Amino acid sequence: MAQGAVKEVGRRSKAVAAKKQAILAAGLDYFSRFGIHGTSLEQVAEKADVSKTNLLYYYPSKEALYVAVLKQILDIWLAPLKAFRADLQPLAAIGEYIRLKLEVSRDHPQASKLFCLEMLQGAPLLMAELSGDLKSLVDEKSAIIAGWVASGKIGPVDPHHLIFMIWASTQHYADFATQVEAVTGKTLQDEAFFRQTVENVQRMVIEGIRPR
Incomplete structure (x- = not known):
């Protein structure tokens, strides 16, 4: 793999890790205050600055996100x-x-x-x-x-x-x-x-x- 391609893969990997961490941090913020039932995925996605579709790509349900947190x-x-x-x-x-x-x-x-x-x-x-x-x-x-x-x-x-x-x-x-x-x-x-x-x-x- 060319050096440029390796750097691009590394950049994307870091971007994905940062996005997942932002989602987990947003989930923790809401879940710790309102519990799983008082929190919506829309709220978490907005706080993490991602779309709900993007959030569901990494965590396919609210329960999956909660368990990950x-x-x-x-x-x-x-x-x-x-x-x-x-x-x-x-x-x-x-x-x-x-x-x-x-x-x-x-x-x-x-x-x-x-x-x-x-x-x-x-x-x-x-x-x-x-x-x-x-x-x-x-x-x-x-x-x-x-x-x-x-x-x-x-x-x-x-x-x-x-x-x-x-x-x-x-x-x-x-x-x-x-x-x-x-x-x-x-x-x-x-x-x-x-x-x-x-x-x-x-x-x-x-x-x-x-x-x-």
Whole structure:
């Protein structure tokens, strides 16, 4: 293939990727505010600056777009947990996991809210992903935590409950951001408040599992 043709293919590939990302971002914006039933493809297409026909070329139905948005969210949501490794110092690893989860709440609040909404509805369109990839990853990381407990590196704690507690305490700042702001007058976008949040959540969790 000639160099010019290769460049053209690369240009088109980037254009397609950018268009699909714009559609996903528009979908996330509407779905996180109005849910799947309160969102129309026309609204998403207009916000993404594409025609509805073009949108349907990439995502053949509203349900297909919704699932694509949810899967992208799941990738973002699971990234910090994937970084959790057995060769790390336990308390430092858990502290870093908390920080990364709070960064997700700060940087992707719409994603967190939509994920929460899907869970509250029983995850009808995401259950296969949850019982597959999510469960496998949590089982893998729970085994690491169980090993730390068995070796006395952290206190006796059930791995699943530790992970659930970290999820609840970190995602609260995105899912209930309005409540947090009403009470404190601040959000995670405030750098000082973000640091304070990280330090406090880390302290409460880590002191609770520190070996005695």
